[in-house]
Amino acid sequence: MKRFGISLFGLSVLLLSAQALRADSIVLTSQIGGVYGYGVLLNPNSPGVAVANGDTLMFLGLSGVTGASAAPDTGFIVTFTSTSVTFTETGGGASTPANPTGSPAQVSDLFFIDSSNTTVGDVSYSATTTSGPLAGTAEGPVAPPPAVPEPSSMILAGSGLLGLAGAVRRRFIA
Numbered sequence: 001m002k003r004f005g006i007s008l009f010g011l012s013v014l015l016l017s018a019q020a021l022r023a024d025s026i027v028l029t030s031q032i033g034g035v036y037g038y039g040v041l042l043n044p045n046s047p048g049v050a051v052a053n054g055d056t057l058m059f060l061g062l063s064g065v066t067g068a069s070a071a072p073d074t075g076f077i078v079t080f081t082s083t084s085v086t087f088t089e090t091g092g093g094a095s096t097p098a099n100p101t102g103s104p105a106q107v108s109d110l111f112f113i114d115s116s117n118t119t120v121g122d123v124s125y126s127a128t129t130t131s132g133p134l135a136g137t138a139e140g141p142v143a144p145p146p147a148v149p150e151p152s153s154m155i156l157a158g159s160g161l162l163g164l165a166g167a168v169r170r171r172f173i174a
Helices: 002-021 151-173
Strands: 025-032 037-040 056-060 065-068 074-082 082-087 105-115 120-128 132-139
Touching: 025 105, 025 120, 025 132, 037 132, 065 074, 065 082, 082 120, 105 132
Parallel strands: none
Antiparallel strands: 025 037, 037 105, 056 082, 056 120, 065 105, 074 082, 120 132
8 A cells, every 4th residue: 555655646746747847938029119029938848828718818017018919810808007918818719839849939929018118027927728827927027126326426415415514513603
């Protein structure tokens, strides 16, 4: 019985690791100005990714979104806010080709997000597909970091305030 338990455990670990290796992902495939193009990175020997009516792809953690679109004839409609975009399949379905090779393959520019921000950082995505769920992070438009004054500007401002304080002190003491 112990031997059967170990075999069952080994088989389940093997199946889980095989599934983990097949996890295709969404990737940033182009960026021109404020337009970000996304595609699918297919792992080696991937059967491809298929979507059916009602399947979605959501991007979260974006900044400055002004528009979004999908490649023609894919059947996706788009809804967006300034911080998120949802692509929903409303047609008869769509799919990427399979990747029978031993190396990753990329299907470029299926989804586009327009943003007023050109700072690139990590954004989250999640998708429900006929092929199974996809989730992770990809590069995308994020808010630019806040401006931090350089040390020399702070020293200059501080010395100016000290000089002003000295002048005020002399004027009131004299």
